[in-house]
Amino acid sequence: MSADTIEQAMARAAQLRQDIRRFCAETMPAELRSKSERHQVLAKADYLQWLRLLQRQGWVVGHWPEAHGGAGWSALERFVFEDELARQGCPWVIPFGVKYVGPVIYTYGSDAQKQRFLPGIISSEEFWAQGYSEPGAGSDLAALRTAARRDGDHYVVDGQKVWTTYAQWADWLFCLVRTDAEARPQNGISFLLIDMRSPGITVKPIRTMDGYAHVNEVWLENVRVPVENLVGTEGEGWTYAKFLLRNERTAGAIVGMVHHALQRLKRLARETRAGAARLIDQAPMRQRIGEFELRCFALEEAAYQAMQALMDGSENGAEASLIKLRGTELYQAIAEATVEALGLAGVAYDTEALHSAELPPLGPDDAGGIIKDHFYNRAATIFGGSSEVQRNILAKMVLGL
Amino acid sequence: MTTDTDTIEMLRDSVTRYAADHYGFLKRHAVLADARGFGAQAWADYAQFGWLALRLPEDAGGIDADASAIGALMEVVGARLLMEPLLASAVLGTGLVLRAGSAAQQARLLPALADGTLKLAFASDDDPVCAAGDGADGANSADSDCTLRGGRLHGSRHGVLHGDIADRVIVGARDADASGAWALCLVDADAAGLQRRSYRMVDGRGAANLRFEGCRVERLDAADAAAALAAARDEAAVALCAEALGVVRSLVATTCDYLKVRKQFGKTIGSYQALQHRMVDMFLLQEEIRALTRAAQRALHGPVAERARIVSGAKAYIGGAARHVANEAVQMHGGLGVTDELDVSHYFRRVMVINALFGNRDQHVARFVDAALADA
Numbered sequence: 001m002s003a004d005t006i007e008q009a010m011a012r013a014a015q016l017r018q019d020i021r022r023f024c025a026e027t028m029p030a031e032l033r034s035k036s037e038r039h040q041v042l043a044k045a046d047y048l049q050w051l052r053l054l055q056r057q058g059w060v061v062g063h064w065p066e067a068h069g070g071a072g073w074s075a076l077e078r079f080v081f082e083d084e085l086a087r088q089g090c091p092w093v094i095p096f097g098v099k100y101v102g103p104v105i106y107t108y109g110s111d112a113q114k115q116r117f118l119p120g121i122i123s124s125e126e127f128w129a130q131g132y133s134e135p136g137a138g139s140d141l142a143a144l145r146t147a148a149r150r151d152g153d154h155y156v157v158d159g160q161k162v163w164t165t166y167a168q169w170a171d172w173l174f175c176l177v178r179t180d181a182e183a184r185p186q187n188g189i190s191f192l193l194i195d196m197r198s199p200g201i202t203v204k205p206i207r208t209m210d211g212y213a214h215v216n217e218v219w220l221e222n223v224r225v226p227v228e229n230l231v232g233t234e235g236e237g238w239t240y241a242k243f244l245l246r247n248e249r250t251a252g253a254i255v256g257m258v259h260h261a262l263q264r265l266k267r268l269a270r271e272t273r274a275g276a277a278r279l280i281d282q283a284p285m286r287q288r289i290g291e292f293e294l295r296c297f298a299l300e301e302a303a304y305q306a307m308q309a310l311m312d313g314s315e316n317g318a319e320a321s322l323i324k325l326r327g328t329e330l331y332q333a334i335a336e337a338t339v340e341a342l343g344l345a346g347v348a349y350d351t352e353a354l355h356s357a358e359l360p361p362l363g364p365d366d367a368g369g370i371i372k373d374h375f376y377n378r379a380a381t382i383f384g385g386s387s388e389v390q391r392n393i394l395a396k397m398v399l400g401l
Numbered sequence: 402m403t404t405d406t407d408t409i410e411m412l413r414d415s416v417t418r419y420a421a422d423h424y425g426f427l428k429r430h431a432v433l434a435d436a437r438g439f440g441a442q443a444w445a446d447y448a449q450f451g452w453l454a455l456r457l458p459e460d461a462g463g464i465d466a467d468a469s470a471i472g473a474l475m476e477v478v479g480a481r482l483l484m485e486p487l488l489a490s491a492v493l494g495t496g497l498v499l500r501a502g503s504a505a506q507q508a509r510l511l512p513a514l515a516d517g518t519l520k521l522a523f524a525s526d527d528d529p530v531c532a533a534g535d536g537a538d539g540a541n542s543a544d545s546d547c548t549l550r551g552g553r554l555h556g557s558r559h560g561v562l563h564g565d566i567a568d569r570v571i572v573g574a575r576d577a578d579a580s581g582a583w584a585l586c587l588v589d590a591d592a593a594g595l596q597r598r599s600y601r602m603v604d605g606r607g608a609a610n611l612r613f614e615g616c617r618v619e620r621l622d623a624a625d626a627a628a629a630l631a632a633a634r635d636e637a638a639v640a641l642c643a644e645a646l647g648v649v650r651s652l653v654a655t656t657c658d659y660l661k662v663r664k665q666f667g668k669t670i671g672s673y674q675a676l677q678h679r680m681v682d683m684f685l686l687q688e689e690i691r692a693l694t695r696a697a698q699r700a701l702h703g704p705v706a707e708r709a710r711i712v713s714g715a716k717a718y719i720g721g722a723a724r725h726v727a728n729e730a731v732q733m734h735g736g737l738g739v740t741d742e743l744d745v746s747h748y749f750r751r752v753m754v755i756n757a758l759f760g761n762r763d764q765h766v767a768r769f770v771d772a773a774l775a776d777a
Contacts, residue, residue, distance in 0.1 A: 003406075266777055280777050289777075290770035297714045297773075298689050305692035322685050388678070395677035399657050399684060 001074075001311045009074040009311060016077050019057070020084040027053060028090070031357075036089055038361070039369020041212065041354050044127070044169045050091045051098075051124040060098050061122050068106040068114070069122050075310040079252040079303070086256025089264075094166070095248070096128040097121040101174040103247055104191065104240050108232040117172075117193070131161040131175030131194070131218060132241070138163075139389045141176070142185040142238065146220060148177035148192060155179070155192060155230070157200075157223040163383070167203045167216040170196050175220075176241055179234050189237035193229040200224075210375035211351040248384055251320055254327030255303045261334045261373075262292050268341055268364065279341060288337050295330045302326065318398045321390040328380040328387070335374040342367050403702075404470040412464075413473040415450065420481040426744050432484050437566050438607030439485040448517035453491040456499060461511055468636070468698035472643035479647025482744075482751055484606050486520050486563040488640055493633055494521025497571050500629040501585050501621035522567035524558035524611060525634055525759065547574035549584050553594075553615040562758060564609030565599035571621070572613070573630045583626040586618035593617070604750040635708055637759040638716040639701050642694040645723040645755050646687075648748050652730040653687045655745065656680065659734060676733060683729050686722040693718055710772035717765035720756045727752040 001009065028036075032046060054060045063078040064070025073081070085093065093099075102121045105113050120126035137144040146159025157177055167173070173194040180188030194201075200223040205213030232240055266289060269280035279285045306319035339346040345363025353359040354368050361368055381387045395401040423443065432440040447453050455470060457463025464470065471492055478487055495514045498507060498521075513519035524547075547556035554574055564570060569587050576584040588595060588611075596612040621629075657680060660671030670676055693715040700711035727749040731738035738745050756762060 266774075270777060280774070286770065286774070289774065290766060293773040294714055294718055294766065294769060297711075297769075298693055298718050301692040301696045302689050305688070305695065316688075318684065318688065322688055325685065326689075391678040391681045392674070394681045394684065395674075399677075399680055401657070401660060401671040401677050401680060 001313070006308075006311045009076050013074070013076040013080045017080050017084050020059075020081065021088070023057065024085075024088045024090060029053075032091065034357070036091055038354075038366045039089075039373050041351075041372070042091055044166075047091060047094050048124050048127075051094065054093065055122065055124065060093065060124070061102065063099075064102065064106065068118060076307045079255075079307050082252025083256040083259075083303075086253045087259050088256075089260050094127075096130050096165070096170075096174075097124065097126070099247055100130060100244050101128050101172075101193075104174070104231060104244050107243065108191075108240050110228070112228065113193070113231065126171045127166070127169050129164050129167045129170035129173050129196070129218075131164060131173045133163045134160060135162050139386055141241070142189070144176055144178060144189065146175070146177050147181070148179050148190060148225070150179075150227075151224075153227050154224045155227065157192065157194065157220045157225055159220050161218040161220070162215075163206070164203075164216045164218045165214055167196070167218050168205065168213075172196060173201075173218065174231075176237055179237075183235065186238040187235055189241065190234050191231040191237035191240045192225050193231065194220075194223065194225050195229075198223045198225070208375065209378075210372045211349070212372075214376070245385070246320075251303055251306060251323035251327070254323060254331065254380075255299060257377075258296055258299060258327055258331050258334065261331055261338065262289075262296055264366075264370070265289065265292070265334055265338045265341065268338060271364070272341065285341065292330065292334050292337070295326070295333075299323070299326050299330060316398060318394050321385075321394055324384065325387055325390055328377075331377055331380060335370070335377060338370055339374050342370065346371060404464060404467045408464060409470045409473050412452075412455075412466075412470060413477070416452065416474055416477040417480075419446065419450070420477050420483065424481045424483060429482060429484070433605045438601060438605065439563075439566065443483070444485050444517050447485065447487065447491070448515065451515075452487070453495075453517050454515035456492060456495045457511055457515060462515060468639050468701040469695075471636075471640055472646075472694060472698050475640045475643035476647035476650075479644035479649075479751065479755075480651045481647075482604070482747055486522070486567070488637065488644070489523055489563045489567070490514065490519075490521045492640055493523040493637055494571055496636055497521075497523065497585060497621060497629060497633050500632065501624040501626060503621075503623045506619075506621065506623075520563065520566060520568050522561050522564045522570045522609075523633065523637070524561045524564065524570050524572045525630065525637070547572055547613065549574050549576045549586065549618070550578065552578075552618070554586055554588060554613040554618050555615060557610065557612045559610045560602075560757075561609050561611055562602070562754075563607055564597065564611055565607035570611060572611075572618075573626070583630060585621040585626045585629060587621065588613065588616050588618050602754050604747065604754045606754070634759055635701060635712045638712050638765070639694075639697045641755050641758055642690070642697050642715050642719050645719050645752065646690050646694045648751055648755070649683075649687050649690055649723050649726045652726050652745065652748050653683050656683065656730045656733050663735075670733075679729055679733070683726045686726055690719050690722050706772070710769055713760070713765040713768040713772070716760060717762050717769055720762040720765070723752045724756060 032050060035042060051060055058071050059081060061069055062071040062073045062081060066072045098121055102118065105117050132141060134144045134146060146157065146161065148155040148157045173196055175192045175194050176189055177192050178188050179190040200221040202219040204217040206215045206217060207213050269285050269289060270278055272279045303323055306323060309315045309319055342363060345367045348362040349368060349371055350362055353361050354372060452474060454463040455466035458465050474487065498510050502510060510519065547558065554572065558572060561570065567590060569589055572586045572588055574584050574586050575581045594614040594616045598610045600608060602608050660676060660680060661669055663670050697712050697715035700708050730745050731749055734745050737743050740746060
């Protein structure tokens with residue numbers, strides 16, 4: 001991008017930020033706002049309502065090219081969209097359709113697949129889940145073993161996926177399968193779109209330490225998938241999988257989440273008295289918050305630099321990993337401090353109250369939600385490429401070690 | 402004032418090329434051995450290339466350099482460990498003459514600064530982080546030790562970078578005849594009543610402790626001295642951020658290269674994951690230092706209230722980050738890392754000086770936190 005184009009992109013992004021703030025203030029339904037502010041558990045209907053409200057502005061697929069129904073956003077606008085929603089503490093924009101599989105389909109899919117699937121993704125009519133990880137293939141994704149063998153005009157799929165977020169709600173699963181056991185690991189992988197109503201699919205919830213089951217095991221036994229649901233070329237799935245992971249590692253949400261979490265900690269420290277003084281006026285808490293402010297400042301400037309680099313073409317390839325590593329580590333540190341600041345209310349936990357508008361909370365109004373978020377995001381340094389894998393990749397790709 | 406990008410890149414290229422040709426590690430050893438603690442030939446070269454005049458307006462032969470342009474120079478100062486008083490004289494001293502000098506003083510002093518015949522040191526104050534935290538007020542109750550009485554300067558300043566070789570020193574002092582208002586004083590190196598104890602900093606550059614016993618001074622009083630002092634201190638902090646960036650880039654590059662050639666147990670040490678991950682963290686810190694240096698450079702020309710938060714936040718974070726990189730660079734070079742023979746230990750020592758100058762980490766953290774939590 002030229003300097004002029006960058007300036008225009010920055011002006012558009014600033015406008016988008018204003019528009020999102022106004023949208024959140026004026027358009028978010030009261031019930032959804034109340035649930036969000038208390039960090040309550042959201043139902044599928046809540047998420048869908050939010051996705052559809054956002055899409056009324058064209059924002060859910062704003063990062064898609066205009067030819068496919070998007071707004072052709074720059075990287076900066078995309079960043080601002082994710083960042084500002086997270087700053088406002090809005091519900092998660094569930095990414096599996098709009099952010100992950102949608103771009104794979106419009107980039108590598110057939111015309112028939114584009115016509116069949118893109119409208120349902122844009123409108124959130126169809127809910128997608130991600131069939132990537134397996135028990136023996138987490139960080140080492142290319143070790144996956146779920147097999148698909150050709151049988152006439154179908155693939156027959158056998159295997160097991162794990163950590164599949166919201167598989168219990170999904171209509172469709174985009175799934176990495178091994179179509180050639182002989183080739184070297186990355187070469188024998190294909191990318192299939194699987195109807196979750198197909199016979200032979202079993203979803204088993206995995207209960208996590210927050211008391212919920214956001215993630216699942218998905219078992220596939222003799223699942224027949226029409227050949228037309230193969231994306232791109234058989235055996236080229238690794239290329240599409242990596243393309244998708246690059247989209248997964250966009251940086252906006254974590255920066256906004258850190259900012260939001262820090263504001264929440266500061267509010268709690270202002271509102272909480274320990275003895276005569278507010279927590280925020282006591283030296284140890286002030287020192288902790290000061291350190292978080294400093295790290296948050298560094299994170300925001302690193303993100304700004306990363307966006308600049310994306311636009312002027314000076315990327316070094318480490319930008320997304322830097323934001324993910326620093327952002328998730330800082331988020332977890334703030335969440336930990338917030339839970340500790342709650343004292344015993346930070347270990348009192350009633351999941352019923354997190355669903356209910358009627359049940360009174362234990363401790364401060366949002367304490368339960370703070371604990372739940374802390375539990376959920378303890379996995380943030382594990383999912384989407386663990387911190388260790390991020391460092392492995394940077395060592396190899398950027399430093400040449 | 403914004404220096405255009407092309408000018409900055411040309412400056413960066415020419416300083417980089419000069420330093421590569423004339424300031425290699427071995428040539429620098431000769432400078433280290435020089436009793437003056439800086440290279441007289443290099444200083445003359447800088448003057449000839451116009452690098453001592455960067456801060457001057459264009460009609461006075463300069464380029465009216467903004468913080469980014471000064472940063473391009475300072476990055477090379479750090480990357481090649483230049484020893485000359487560029488920061489003290491060409492940036493801060495010249496900047497103060499421009500900020501607070503009268504037209505007549507500027508006409509007399511600036512040409513001598515630009516051609517290198519006048520070298521200034523800046524004895525800001527012993528505790529440069531202002532208590533008020535708003536960056537505008539130079540007042541600091543702990544710092545009343547330099548006082549003007551009847552136009553004569555009394556008091557002392559410690560750890561004045563290049564105070565050993567400066568021709569004149571700019572001192573921030575309280576004017577007892579004006580209710581203790583801040584004053585900016587120029588003191589000649591050979592002024593009667595000036596005692597100077599000269600020594601070297603750990604990085605080999607010269608410094609001095611100065612004692613003033615009724616010295617005659619020339620005042621720079623065409624502007625509010627407190628504001629000029631505060632602005633100069635922030636300018637110093639931002640320039641030091643850029644210098645740290647240069648140091649860290651050199652350390653990251655040299656350490657990464659070393660991991661690729663040094664073999665132990667039959668393999669290059671860079672093939673061990675324990676070291677790979679630590680090397681990656683050094684690189685990430687370098688990128689954060691770059692981002693924060695740019696932020697501080699932008700903030701220096703922005704509103705004063707924002708300036709305190711961003712400049713001190715940058716100097717504080719960068720201080721910790723640079724120190725970590727320096728520690729790791731030494732560690733990964735093993736025993737060689739602590740030798741005088743290898744450049745790594747010289748970078749290590751420069752980081753120590755950068756972190757001590759114009760507000761240490763704790764002072765800048767405190768100022769950052771006060772600004773960041775002002776509304777809490």
